[in-house]
Amino acid sequence: MYAESVNTPEKFWGRQARELLDWRRPFKRVLSWKLPHAKWFEGGRINVSENCLDRHLKTARANKAAIIFEGEPGDVRTLTYRQLHQEVCRMASALEGLGLVRGDRAAIYMPMVPEAAIAMLACARLGVIHTVIFGGFSSEAIKDRVNDCQARVIITADGGWRRGRIVELKVNVDKAVQATPSVERVIVLKRTGQEVAMDPARDVWWHDLVAGQPASHAPKAFDSENPLYILYTSGSTGKPKGVLHTSAGYLLATVLTMKYVFDLKESDVYFCTADVGWVTGHSYVVYGPLAAGATILMYEGAPNHPEPDRFWQLVDRHSVTILYTAPTAIRAFMRWGDAYPARHSLASLRLLGSVGEPINPEAWMWYYTVIGKKRCPIVDTWWQTETGAIMVTPIPGITPLKPGSCAIPFFGVVPKVLDENGKDVPRGSGGRLFLAKPWPSMLRTLWGDDERFMKQYWSELPGYYFAGDGARFDKDGYLWVVGRIDDVLNVSGHRIGTAEVESAIVSHHSVAEAAVIGRPDDLKGQALVCFVTLKNDVEPSVALKEEIRAHVAREIGALARPDDVRFAAGLPKTRSGKIMRRILKEIAAGGAVKGDTTTLEDFTVVAMLQAEE
Numbered sequence: 001m002y003a004e005s006v007n008t009p010e011k012f013w014g015r016q017a018r019e020l021l022d023w024r025r026p027f028k029r030v031l032s033w034k035l036p037h038a039k040w041f042e043g044g045r046i047n048v049s050e051n052c053l054d055r056h057l058k059t060a061r062a063n064k065a066a067i068i069f070e071g072e073p074g075d076v077r078t079l080t081y082r083q084l085h086q087e088v089c090r091m092a093s094a095l096e097g098l099g100l101v102r103g104d105r106a107a108i109y110m111p112m113v114p115e116a117a118i119a120m121l122a123c124a125r126l127g128v129i130h131t132v133i134f135g136g137f138s139s140e141a142i143k144d145r146v147n148d149c150q151a152r153v154i155i156t157a158d159g160g161w162r163r164g165r166i167v168e169l170k171v172n173v174d175k176a177v178q179a180t181p182s183v184e185r186v187i188v189l190k191r192t193g194q195e196v197a198m199d200p201a202r203d204v205w206w207h208d209l210v211a212g213q214p215a216s217h218a219p220k221a222f223d224s225e226n227p228l229y230i231l232y233t234s235g236s237t238g239k240p241k242g243v244l245h246t247s248a249g250y251l252l253a254t255v256l257t258m259k260y261v262f263d264l265k266e267s268d269v270y271f272c273t274a275d276v277g278w279v280t281g282h283s284y285v286v287y288g289p290l291a292a293g294a295t296i297l298m299y300e301g302a303p304n305h306p307e308p309d310r311f312w313q314l315v316d317r318h319s320v321t322i323l324y325t326a327p328t329a330i331r332a333f334m335r336w337g338d339a340y341p342a343r344h345s346l347a348s349l350r351l352l353g354s355v356g357e358p359i360n361p362e363a364w365m366w367y368y369t370v371i372g373k374k375r376c377p378i379v380d381t382w383w384q385t386e387t388g389a390i391m392v393t394p395i396p397g398i399t400p401l402k403p404g405s406c407a408i409p410f411f412g413v414v415p416k417v418l419d420e421n422g423k424d425v426p427r428g429s430g431g432r433l434f435l436a437k438p439w440p441s442m443l444r445t446l447w448g449d450d451e452r453f454m455k456q457y458w459s460e461l462p463g464y465y466f467a468g469d470g471a472r473f474d475k476d477g478y479l480w481v482v483g484r485i486d487d488v489l490n491v492s493g494h495r496i497g498t499a500e501v502e503s504a505i506v507s508h509h510s511v512a513e514a515a516v517i518g519r520p521d522d523l524k525g526q527a528l529v530c531f532v533t534l535k536n537d538v539e540p541s542v543a544l545k546e547e548i549r550a551h552v553a554r555e556i557g558a559l560a561r562p563d564d565v566r567f568a569a570g571l572p573k574t575r576s577g578k579i580m581r582r583i584l585k586e587i588a589a590g591g592a593v594k595g596d597t598t599t600l601e602d603f604t605v606v607a608m609l610q611a612e613e
């Protein structure tokens with residue numbers, strides 16, 4: 001199949017698209033590829049929400065659980081495919097009633113509750129482009145994203161539960177909408193029940209909005225390339241990139257990977273622990289699994305609430321068969337100790353998955369032994385917000401596994417590890433990771449910024465997609481992804497741009513200049529270390545360090561709170577004024593400064609930074 005997928009991709013993808021998706025009108029052409037713009041399945045018409053819901057109603061899946069939800073406080077709710085369909089129809093009708101039409105944008109800022117998926121599917125049903133904003137982001141982050149895509153509505157909740165506390169989602173939205181003129185309405189789900197301010201002209205409760213709406217809704221068919229969603233992700237500048245995904249190709253790749261990478265069976269209970277605010281939550285909590293007719297377990301809260309065995313309790317309570325989580329979580333479980341998983345049988349599990357960052361072989365072995373009891377294959381899946389679906393992965397039961405390697409390319413994927421000159425590096429040597437062919441779930445552009453799209457992904461080596469990762473192939477042709485090589489950090493599996501954090505820090509009134517780098521961290525993969533130069537009249541203090549950390553958390557979200565703030569009299573720069581991050585990384589890692597320092601403008605800066613340690 002792999003040979004077919006790369007030798008005659010149009011034949012392969014055409015067949016998969018006909019077999020795995022329901023079309024309103026068949027497509028005429030599988031692929032038109034004019035760098036950097038791809039069109040997949042031109043001429044075809046399709047509705048993504050219909051593929052995730054309506055088509056199952058004609059089968060035995062109608063009364064199968066689509067979503068089993070467990071809230072952090074322990075409340076459990078199950079929605080069958082029929083019930084989920086009805087809820088989506090009500091919301092879609094309600095959104096139509098608010099005047100939303102194809103091509104409009106809606107922002108979704110919600111906890112991990114079924115209504116988050118319902119809101120996404122209701123938008124998809126109408127051809128309204130959603131942008132989900134992770135519930136851990138601050139009001140500033142909401143504001144920037146909503147303004148960038150000019151969303152007409154925000155769908156949110158009063159709050160969500162996290163470690164026994166309420167995350168004040170509505171309060172954050174209220175702050176954001178003071179500076180988002182495009183927003184006409186705010187829809188508020190009642191989840192946590194505390195008092196929230198409601199602006200009668202703008203805000204409406206979810207339950208009031210859907211009350212009396214019909215439980216059926218005839219979905220329109222849209223072009224294959226109709227935009228489905230925008231998802232903002234960090235890049236190497238201060239401004240997040242609005243990655244745009246479209247309909248048919250995206251959906252096809254997510255269903256196909258559900259089938260082969262997760263080896264989905266009708267009887268599976270599938271638990272992907274990602275939040276819908278990240279791409280994994282889009283492709284592998286909502287679109288892929290629902291289009292494939294899976295039973296999904298959705299969990300609202302923290303993995304260690306009320307105790308560090310919550311995931312294992314969930315696995316036993318709901319008989320989870322497939323578990324898909326992130327290395328950072330696995331390393332946290334390792335640290336909390338084997339006693340927690342030992343409280344539970346975990347006998348229902350048959351397949352484990354990992355995503356988001358390189359998994360170190362030690363964590364892999366722990367996952368394999370303590371969680372999988374040496375029975376369950378682990379699929380280590382490499383992909384990105386931009387790729388939309390899994391790109392490099394073992395196929396469970398077929399591909400021999402190597403702890404720490406994401407193994408071999410999935411169908412249609414041709415990864416290349418190349419040197420600075422675009423030449424293949426020999427097996428065993430490191431290089432930069434590229435993809436040599438267009439694929440159905442590839443991002444189509446960056447919202448409103450074709451130029452940045454071209455420059456960022458397609459200009460390093462014309463015709464090749466530049467992933468921004470460093471990697472190597474081993475002697476067996478297995479891929480080992482080392483991590484980002486651009487100014488993007490991967491902290492606990494979350495992508496954070498150093499430039500975003502730097503601009504947050506310099507917006508503090510005491511700060512003159514800042515440089516942010518990553519330091520290897522056993523738990524988080526990378527820790528955020530900030531070198532900060534204060535304004536002349538400002539005295540450094542421990543309290544000020546704390547204040548700067550809190551300031552970043554306010555500006556971006558708690559996920560970007562620096563692990564370490566270090567005051568520096570000056571930053572190491574080249575004569576042309578460019579900060580030499582390599583030197584800062586070496587200092588942060590506690591090592592000696594190696595390599596070339598001849599381009600440094602001021603040698604004393606390095607000595608001072610080391611002395612301050």
Ligand code: PRX
Pocket residue numbers: 233279280354355356357358359380381382383384385386406467468469481482483484490493494495
């Ligand atoms: O560096 C790679 C790392 O995560 C980056 C993509 O981050 P994001 O767009 O937030 O998507 C995460 C979920 C798909 C990649 O450039 N990454 C992701 N999966 C792996 C990985 N690194 C190594 N192994 C993986 N399995």
